[in-house]
Amino acid sequence: MAVRTGIAIAAASLLFGVPAVFSHELPAAPDPAQTPASAQPAPDARILFQNVRIFDGVSAELSPASHVLVNGNLIEKVSRDALSAPGARVVDGGGRTLMPGLIDMHWHSMFVGVPLAVALTQDAAYLNIVAGVEARKALMRGFTTVRDLGGSAFSLKQAVDQGVIPGPRIYPSGAMISVTSGHGDFRSMADLPRTLGAPGSRHDVAGDSTIADSPDEVRLRTREQLMQGATQIKLTGGGGVSSPHSPLDVVTFTEAELKAAVDAATDWGTYVAVHAYTPTAIQRAVKAGVLSIEHGSLMDDDTAQAMAKAGVWLSTQPFPDELANAFPRGSDQWLKAQEVFAGTDRTYQLAIKHKLKTAFGTDILFSSRLAEQQGMILASLTRWYTPAQALIMATGTNAQLLKLSGKRNPYRGDLGVVREGALADLILVDGDPLQDIKLIGDPDRNFLVIMKDGVIYKDSVPAR
Template sequence: MTRIPSQPSTTETGNVVITGGNVLDVVAGITRTADIRIENGRIREIGIDLNRSGAEQIDATGRVVMPGLIDAHVHLTAFSADFRELERNAPSYIYAQGSRIMRETLQRGFTTVRDLSGADHGMARAQEEGLLVGPRIFYCGHALSQTGGHGDMRLPGEDHAPGSRGCCGIGTVADGVDAVRAAARDEIRKGAHHIKIMASGGVSSPTDRIDSTQYSVEEMEAAVGEATAANRYVAAHAYTARAINRALRAGVRSIEHGNLLDDESIALFLEHDAFLVPTLVTYWALKEEGREFGLSEGMWQKVDTVLETGLDAIRRAHEAGVNLVYGSDLLGGMQRHQNEEFRLLAQVQPAIDAIRSATVTAAELLERSGELGVVAEGAIADLLILDADPTVDITVLADIDKHLVSVIQGGRIVTTEGITR
């Protein structure tokens, strides 16, 4: 596969016809041979022998055309597994690293991402304007955390104010209903597409236990209330069933991780039509490489707690009909394993359902159904052209560097080498 350059190499005609491809309908789970006409960044027509006059033409005969992938849990500025590094470095360096991460993410076929702390208005705007090559960004800004919670990176012996030693940490500490309301309103002011709260302990924070619950129900409800008032939603980091269930009852839309869910959790997901974003690959990668990329020994020892139960949680949720969405949550140099999540998911669900989690279901979570995650008339023209069918063999996506022929994002051809034009 051709590397995507640091500067865009795109077709600017706004008028493209892809001919002869096997188009994957992710909703129906089938492919059919058809042409796709793209105008002004959107799919205008799908059919046989479409009018090609005045259009850039791509012959995709024998190839599979599918929607661009969506990763619903990334950290685009996390160049290290040690989040404290983000507080020690200059903003210019953080965003230079972020631009590299964005470019490499697009190269892996992810045309849209949901950032769960790190990216901000500037990165999203730069991508939208073509200043940064990378996926379309839906961001939360800073995650909201209680003192000593998963977003508080101070060590036990540090007494400085949270966030006072750097610009670019992942969290903002807000204690109490009024402070949570103010923090949520501030992220919304800065353009956040969603609010993230820390509802339990985590692996990469230095002073909390994974099995702790964080934020009172009243504080979580305050965040949900502010998000709802602004037509936004809340995503909650939560591992244990107790933390998951409290957050779902408080009205959050998505649970991030959710490895230790129970039967009550599954019932609550279904009752609230909420979404589960498991991130199995990050635990696999942290166990294999976390210490090499900045994870402390104490943090590394937490990984087993969530790694062993994750696959079973996904299997149970899938069988019950819970909305499952693709997320990687990889940090530092481990981000190169982003597509490995497909191989893990396929152990407990059919390939087409793993694909749906990274396309149509992810788009539903993002509140962009019909626009993203589908090859359909009227949708944004985010497309991948592959040399094999991932519904038959999920390793086509897991090993995408071997199979990705072209990325089309918003109707612009990012790279086309290997395709007859």
């Protein structure tokens, strides 16, 4: 598997037409103890953004005209006074908006660009190549960080971090952990019965999903993901839309099984996120010590209260109607999608009512075309929030959830903000997204500069 994955990444670097700045020999696998995860092609020593208005990821207003100096991969200085930086590369902002890179808290790097049937049958080499293409596209949409919640994205992350291919920072979960017949169990009936201790299914081997049917198995699978570099752990606590075997109402893991994952993750200084729609599934996860509920689309008032009391995050998504139509009309998956999507409005209303810590993500699956709407999906949050609230959620707020990874956080430094000492992930927007958030939905036209880790990946500022 490792050989095939390495071939995939090497092929990807040729296939993408990666610019010369990325052209170098494929590096050997790094020693994690000696290689910084933020390694990238060497940026300009210093880059000075002049005459910009700053959306800092925290405040609901733009700053007056300001100047931002980037030194290496960090923001060194933010000032309303002119800055002197001899020898620095100068970007004339022309009064435009400088903001933090966007963060998608529910992403599936390995599955965003391929149909479900392909994801279930193709080998790792092909999936890694497609994932690399999609990683570059996500970065060029201004998403400089993603939290990957299911899929073997470890090699992709390594290639991005080493500068082999361009892409966002990746916080990987590794295989999503499910139970027999649960969301994430894509085996056929021909694969049954499962014998404990027998070799895993092809999905286990590929590292995209894995089955655990006891606290001991959950503990084992959790530790396997952490061994590979998981920054957090993902379990599926109830049925799912794309699941071939699990209705939405089922509750999968027992509280003891969930707690086994929580204990193992806590021992590694990180946390567990759980896919759950229903009140029963959510409340069981909260009782077990889970810190992030993914989706929550069918929650009720009591469940929202329980989450608020426990300080649990809600990582939910404003699913576009087009996503429901990705399934054949009238199919089980299509019917489940209608039920989930119908709950979206109430979920956001409950989150606002109970002041839940709420994160933004997209959970786009199996459609490269739909992934192009990543920014527009963010903009659709204005059904419930102001543009400023939506953009704060996708930057500074999301970054707070990322920090729950503790010492497993591979990117040491502040993300999602524009302030001195923060990591230099920045976007120069042609316009004011706090007034017109739809600017985010057309990055080709409106994002003039995209920087990640101090490296400029796009610069289309008009010459003066």
